[in-house]
Amino acid sequence: KQEVTQIPAALSVPEGENLVLNCSFTDSAIYNLQWFRQDPGKGLTSLLLIQSSQREQTSGRLNASLDKSSGRSTLYIAASQPGDSATYLCAAPGGRLTGYQKVTFGTGTKLQVIP
Amino acid sequence: NAGVTQTPKFQVLKTGQSMTLQCAQDMNHEYMSWYRQDPGMGLRLIHYSVGAGITDQGEVPNGYNVSRSTTEDFPLRLLSAAPSQTSVYFCASSYDPLRNTEAFFGQGTRLTVV
Numbered sequence: 001k002q003e004v005t006q007i008p009a010a011l012s013v014p015e016g017e018n019l020v021l022n023c024s025f026t027d028s029a030i031y032n033l034q035w036f037r038q039d040p041g042k043g044l045t046s047l048l049l050i051q052s053s054q055r056e057q058t059s060g061r062l063n064a065s066l067d068k069s070s071g072r073s074t075l076y077i078a079a080s081q082p083g084d085s086a087t088y089l090c091a092a093p094g095g096r097l098t099g100y101q102k103v104t105f106g107t108g109t110k111l112q113v114i115p
Numbered sequence: 116n117a118g119v120t121q122t123p124k125f126q127v128l129k130t131g132q133s134m135t136l137q138c139a140q141d142m143n144h145e146y147m148s149w150y151r152q153d154p155g156m157g158l159r160l161i162h163y164s165v166g167a168g169i170t171d172q173g174e175v176p177n178g179y180n181v182s183r184s185t186t187e188d189f190p191l192r193l194l195s196a197a198p199s200q201t202s203v204y205f206c207a208s209s210y211d212p213l214r215n216t217e218a219f220f221g222q223g224t225r226l227t228v229v
Contacts, residue, residue, distance in 0.1 A: 034217060034218060036220075042222065042223070043205060043220040043221055043222040043223050044158075044205065044207075044220040045220075046217045046218065046219065046220075049216070049217040089157070089158070091158075091218070101146070101163055101165055101171070102160055102163070102173060102174070103148065103160060103218070104160070104174075105150070105157045105158040105159075106157060107155065107156070107157035108157060
């Protein structure tokens with residue numbers, strides 16, 4: 001069974017700080033990994049999809065990396081802003097053992113950026 | 116584009132009642148799935164479908180039924196609601212998770228079973 005863990009569960013930083021969110025997964029035979037943002041009471045918004053053949057993917061101030069061999073992904077947020085406050089989730093499909101169609105989510109990192 | 120549309124947004128049920136949560140997407144996506152989100156548990160996969168006529172169980176399928184008669188629609192049925200099914204339910208779709216395409220989510224249905 002694919003298991004996805006996110007550390008830390010919560011993070012509070014001052015505005016302007018660069019920060020890193022961590023995601024680890026147990027079945028490394030994945031095709032891709034996706035990072036989402038969830039605002040309170042809302043659905044999930046896709047931020048970045050990083051393919052297994054890629055090591056990094058960038059969108060604006062966001063950069064996601066993927067290291068399949070160690071079962072880890074990181075989401076780097078540069079120059080954080082109060083509008084970045086949200087819960088960030090990573091999701092990984094199962095690999096050969098788990099089943100490719102079954103996507104597993106981490107429990108998320110709740111980020112608060114203080115003005 | 117509407118994307119993924121879920122109805123209703125809120126629902127209160129009495130124990131033992133049945134209901135169907137609706138999910139529709141207009142992106143011609145093959146893959147659709149249902150998740151429930153509970154505090155401290157993250158999102159857990161209930162059922163998924165890889166195309167019309169094909170469904171399979173996820174991590175927490177008990178108490179839920181699904182069918183996929185069209186590409187666009189993937190309803191989730193609760194046959195006899197229980198308080199343990201109080202949760203926020205999300206529907207998602209993607210072209211194919213194996214082809215590295217991103218998933219799109221609906222805005223969720225907040226269900227309370229009393």
